[in-house]
Amino acid sequence: MVEIIEETKGKDGRRNLKVAKENLVELIKDLKSKGYDHLSLITGIDRKDRLEVVYHLHNMKENVYVVVRTETMDERMPSISSLYASANWEEREQYDMLGIVFEGHPNLKRMFLPESWVGHPLRKNYDLSKVQYVNMDEEGNDYATFDPGDGW
Amino acid sequence: MVVEGEKIDQSREWVELNIGPQHPSTHGVLRLKVKLDGETVKDVEPIIGYLHRNAEKLCEMDYYCDSLIYFDRMDYVGAMNMELGYLEAAEKVLGIPPPERAQWIRVIMAELNRIAAHLVWAGAFGLDLGMLTPFFYCFIEREKVLKRFTAVSESRQQTNYMSIGGVYQDIDDQIIYDIEQFTEEFPAKLEDIFNTFVKNDIFISRNKGVGILEPEVAIDYGVTGPMLRASGVEYDVRKAEPYLVYDKLNFDIPVSYKKDNLARFLVRFEEMRQSIRIIKQAIKKIPDGPYFNPKAKKSLMIRLRGEGEAYARTESSKGEFGVYIVADGSVKPYRVHVRSPAMRNLAVLPHLAKDVMIADLFSISGTTDLVFGEVDR
Numbered sequence: 001m002v003e004i005i006e007e008t009k010g011k012d013g014r015r016n017l018k019v020a021k022e023n024l025v026e027l028i029k030d031l032k033s034k035g036y037d038h039l040s041l042i043t044g045i046d047r048k049d050r051l052e053v054v055y056h057l058h059n060m061k062e063n064v065y066v067v068v069r070t071e072t073m074d075e076r077m078p079s080i081s082s083l084y085a086s087a088n089w090e091e092r093e094q095y096d097m098l099g100i101v102f103e104g105h106p107n108l109k110r111m112f113l114p115e116s117w118v119g120h121p122l123r124k125n126y127d128l129s130k131v132q133y134v135n136m137d138e139e140g141n142d143y144a145t146f147d148p149g150d151g152w
Numbered sequence: 153m154v155v156e157g158e159k160i161d162q163s164r165e166w167v168e169l170n171i172g173p174q175h176p177s178t179h180g181v182l183r184l185k186v187k188l189d190g191e192t193v194k195d196v197e198p199i200i201g202y203l204h205r206n207a208e209k210l211c212e213m214d215y216y217c218d219s220l221i222y223f224d225r226m227d228y229v230g231a232m233n234m235e236l237g238y239l240e241a242a243e244k245v246l247g248i249p250p251p252e253r254a255q256w257i258r259v260i261m262a263e264l265n266r267i268a269a270h271l272v273w274a275g276a277f278g279l280d281l282g283m284l285t286p287f288f289y290c291f292i293e294r295e296k297v298l299k300r301f302t303a304v305s306e307s308r309q310q311t312n313y314m315s316i317g318g319v320y321q322d323i324d325d326q327i328i329y330d331i332e333q334f335t336e337e338f339p340a341k342l343e344d345i346f347n348t349f350v351k352n353d354i355f356i357s358r359n360k361g362v363g364i365l366e367p368e369v370a371i372d373y374g375v376t377g378p379m380l381r382a383s384g385v386e387y388d389v390r391k392a393e394p395y396l397v398y399d400k401l402n403f404d405i406p407v408s409y410k411k412d413n414l415a416r417f418l419v420r421f422e423e424m425r426q427s428i429r430i431i432k433q434a435i436k437k438i439p440d441g442p443y444f445n446p447k448a449k450k451s452l453m454i455r456l457r458g459e460g461e462a463y464a465r466t467e468s469s470k471g472e473f474g475v476y477i478v479a480d481g482s483v484k485p486y487r488v489h490v491r492s493p494a495m496r497n498l499a500v501l502p503h504l505a506k507d508v509m510i511a512d513l514f515s516i517s518g519t520t521d522l523v524f525g526e527v528d529r
Contacts, residue, residue, distance in 0.1 A: 011460035012244055037371050041463070043476055043489040056463060056476070060371060060385070063392045067463075086374030089499045097208070112201030112528060121206050122487075140170055140183075 002027040014056075016067045024070050025078050028055065031066060032083055035059045039084040042091060044098040046124050051100055053077055072100070079104040097122040114142035166194055169510075173202045177280050177514040180524030182498075184513075191510050196502045200495075203528040211488040216242055217316050217453040219488070224310040226490070227526040229272045232258075232265035232301075233468035234526075235314040237490075240395055240464035241475040242316060245485070246456050248448050254318035255396045256438040260331065261304070261313060262396075262466075263427040263434070267338070268297040269469035270420050273521045274345065277417070280518035281358060286348045293341055296334055303327050316453060318444025328435060335432050339425065346421055359413035363504045363516040366411065373503070374496035377471025378423060379520065382408045382415035389467040400437070403430050416519040457483055470494045470521055494520070495527045 004027075006018040019027050040056040055068040070077070079102035081087040089111065091102040096110040099120035109115065114134055119126050132144045172183040181202035187195040207222040219242075223234040236258055243249060250258070275290035298308045304323055305313035313320050349355050365375070367383045380387060388405045390398040406422035408415035448456065458479030465474045471493030478487040497520045505513050 010462065012462040012464065014463065039374060040465075040472070041474055041476060041489065041491045043487070045478055045487045054476070056474075060387060084374070085369075085372045086496055086499065089495065090374075097206075110201075112204040112206075114201075121209050122212075 002030060010067060014065045014067050016069060018069045021070050021072055021077065024068070025080060025083075027068060028057070028080050028083060031057055031068070035061060036066060037061075039080075039086050039090070040065075042087060042094055044094040044100050044122070046098060046122060047071075048124055049073075051075060051098065053094070053100065055080075075099055076101050076103055078102070081105050096120070099123065114144045117144040118146075165189075178517070179276060179522045181528075182517075182522060182524065184517075186510070186513070188510060193505050193508050193510055193513055196505045196513070198498055198501055200498070200524070200527055203524045205529065207529045208488050208490065211485055213484065215454045215483055216246060216456050216458060216485065219485070220315065221310070221312055224312055225525055226492075226529060227269070227468060227470065227473075227494070227523050228309055229523055230265050230269035230469045231309060231311050232261045232313065233269070233466065233473065235312070236262050236396075237464065237466040237468065237473040237475050239314055239316060240466055241462045241477045242458070242485075244462035244464060245458040245460060245477050245479045246316065246448075247459070248317040248445050248456070250318045251442050251445055252397075252439050253322075253441040254443050254445075256434055257319050257323055257443065258314060259396050259398065259401070260431055260434045260438070261301075261311075261319075263430045264297050264300060264331070264334075266427050266469045267424050268294045270424050271297075271345075273420065273469075274349070274417075277515075277518040278349065280514050281355060283349075283352070283355065286345055289341070289345045289348065293338065293345070296338075300327065300330055300334065303330065315444070315448070316456065317448025318442070322443040328438070331431065332435055335428050335435070339428055342421070342424055342428075349417070356414065358512070358515055359417065359519075361412050362508065362512050363413045363519065364411050365500065365504060369503060370500065373500040375471070375500050376493050376496065377467070377469070377521075378419045379416055379471065379497050379500075381406060382419045383411045384409040389465050389472050393465060395464070395466060397434075401430050401433050413515055413519045420521075454483060457481055458485060465491075468493060470523070470526065471497065490529055492526050492529060494522050498522055498527060 002023045004017050008016045010016050036057040036059045038058040038060050040058045043054040045052040051072050053070055057066050077100055091105055092111040094100050095108055096113055134142050134144050167188045169186045169188055172178045173181040183199040185197040210222050211219040223238045224231040226234045271290040271294040275287040278286040301311050302308055305311040365383045367385050370380050370383045386405055386407045403426045406419045408419050461478040463476040465472050473493055474491030476489040477485050480486040504516050
């Protein structure tokens with residue numbers, strides 16, 4: 001049995017379960033075996049001093065939702081991409097936007113931005129005044145630079 | 153089940169083909185890295201992000217009422233459904249429910265928009281397969297929907313019609329009459345369009361049995377909407393978790409058990425017929441009353457403060473469109489996250505396009521109904 005730190009009810013009426021980072025994979029595995037077969041959403045939230053990750057799990061047959069919340073202090077989270085195929089792209093997106101490193105992910109690359117982009121845009125301390133330019137190299141891959149260059 | 157990274161046989165010779173980002177069959181700016189063995193596709197890697205504007209960050213920087221325009225520009229062929237998705241979440245956070253009349257107006261607009269979005273998809277899908285004629289028929293009918301949108305919101309595509317606590321302006325009898333007229337005329341036109349597709353032998357033989365998507369795989373990948381229903385899963389957010397007044401309306405969820413491209417085509421056409429059914433009922437039942445909540449007067453809108461957090465799901469034309477808003481008591485949201493159905497539907501493409509012919513790759517990617525404003529956000 002996984003230890004649940006706190007159980008609350010959200011404004012939208014969904015059950016919220018808060019667990020420690022170490023117990024996350026075990027809890028989600030447990031929920032999946034109980035019929036929560038659809039991973040609806042993974043959201044990372046920058047709480048300034050820590051990063052919060054929220055999983056919305058959905059049981060398609062019985063049509064019930066559960067929200068699993070966990071926190072990390074060191075930007076690292078265990079990956080659940082071996083449990084849900086859809087977690088693969090969602091974890092890549094959260095890595096791209098917030099810099100959460102999902103340990104055990106098979107292909108942790110940026111989802112939208114080029115690999116050489118500096119910073120993670122959805123962090124609260126991201127510097128919006130620094131303009132980065134995206135260019136294309138000879139092989140057709142994108143790269144980001146601070147230099148406007150001739151193309152611009 | 154792994155999307156990428158699965159090794160292909162290295163001893164055989166293969167060609168790596170780069171398709172896109174600018175390619176007519178990719179419906180926008182999708183780049184596909186395809187590994188080909190002769191004409192057989194061995195591996196596909198979709199690369200996205202060419203239309204990325206980071207709408208989520210823009211939402212964090214704006215007032216609740218201003219963020220609506222970024223949602224218009226997500227699924228730009230289904231703007232009303234996108235607005236609805238955002239407002240369902242934002243109104244829960246702000247505590248401003250829309251009045252009864254506004255809810256019925258929203259249902260009518262959302263269903264009209266579903267028809268328009270499916271017509272764009274049908275026309276573009278025909279083009280993917282080399283059929284030019286249905287495209288024009290589809291767009292003529294779509295233009296009639298957009299004419300009604302222009303009448304209510306003074307804008308064709310990026311309507312910005314719904315607003316927090318209601319709609320931007322009331323619909324009068326003339327508009328209701330116009331919409332009624334459309335629902336009378338459209339079904340016959342829809343059958344014409346339908347027949348131009350299904351009476352074509354080439355169309356049938358290119359789609360029947362191609363791109364089989366098993367229901368377990370679909371749920372595992374987070375596929376929703378018409379794609380999931382074409383795989384035999386009877387699941388629709390409008391029925392499963394009714395929002396607005398969908399529980400007072402009588403309609404069916406089209407389901408197909410054939411799981412292939414043709415099934416997805418048929419499900420989308422049946423959805424249009426059901427949408428007409430919904431609009432016809434809604435026009436008859438629409439009550440009188442205020443069209444916006446007085447708490448959300450236009451002059452007060454930027455002072456609205458959100459509290460708590462909410463995740464709202466709606467059924468857009470692509471699938472389950474979810475918006476998750478975290479508020480911290482200020483006039484701007486703390487975090488907005490969007491569940492893009494088209495992105496999940498694209499994620500399953502490498503699985504669907506394994507060991508198919510290169511020509512089938514485009515009929516399969518056509519049926520996933522990609523709109524890149526929404527995939528990239």
